[in-house]
Amino acid sequence: MGENMYFCENCHLPTERERCPHCKRKNLRPIAPQDMCELTECPQQWYELEKHRFQALSIPVVTLPVGSGVNSMFALPLENYRLYVPWERFDDAVEVLEQIQRERLERLRSAYLPEDTARLTVPEKIAKRARRKLKMGKDSDVAAYCRQVVSSAQDIFTGADLPSGHKTVCFSADGVYVWLDASTLEVLSVSVP
Numbered sequence: 324m325g326e327n328m329y330f331c332e333n334c335h336l337p338t339e340r341e342r343c344p345h346c347k348r349k350n351l352r353p354i355a356p357q358d359m360c361e362l363t364e365c366p367q368q369w370y371e372l373e374k375h376r377f378q379a380l381s382i383p384v385v386t387l388p389v390g391s392g393v394n395s396m397f398a399l400p401l402e403n404y405r406l407y408v409p410w411e412r413f414d415d416a417v418e419v420l421e422q423i424q425r426e427r428l429e430r431l432r433s434a435y436l437p438e439d440t441a442r443l444t445v446p447e448k449i450a451k452r453a454r455r456k457l458k459m460g461k462d463s464d465v466a467a468y469c470r471q472v473v474s475s476a477q478d479i480f481t482g483a484d485l486p487s488g489h490k491t492v493c494f495s496a497d498g499v500y501v502w503l504d505a506s507t508l509e510v511l512s513v514s515v516p
């Protein structure tokens with residue numbers, strides 16, 4: 324935990340500078356152990372599933388429902404929670420989030436990471452587009468590139484099922500996203516930010 328941290332009361336943000344990087348407010352005061360800092364925003368459902376991990380470490384979490392105005396107008400349940408924790412437990416709470424993320428990735432890895440990425444194929448139309456986006460030569464091996472992204476993925480997530488009923492899964496590494504048909508290992512798209 325850094326020394327000389329400051330706190331923006333507008334944004335509930337701990338910061339190393341006396342000026343808030345978010346709202347630009349100046350002359351922030353030094354942070355105090357009890358200051359409630361925004362940890363993350365997450366779906367309510369997710370928080371209900373995971374809150375026991377914070378409780379187990381006695382990290383006091385305050386939740387604030389956030390959502391669209393439409394939802395509040397019709398008094399429907401708001402979709403997201405914004406989570407706040409006191410500064411003195413902020414690092415512990417970040418560690419909990421990181422642990423959850425590691426476990427999630429491990430689950431997805433074992434469920435979706437193909438044992439044999441050699442099966443992965445890229446339709447020519449998609450390969451052409453990918454070469455253009457990635458500024459690769461016209462004979463470069465897009466399939467090899469995609470295999471590399473898949474095996475070194477830093478994040479994995481699933482998408483909507485295809486009309487065929489096959490699952491779709493996305494592997495991302497260094498800002499490149501490769502979407503696959505999880506059954507056939509056909510590449511559905513390659514996107515670069």
Ligand SMILES: [Zn+2]
Binds near residue numbers: 333336345348
């Ligand atoms: Zn601020």
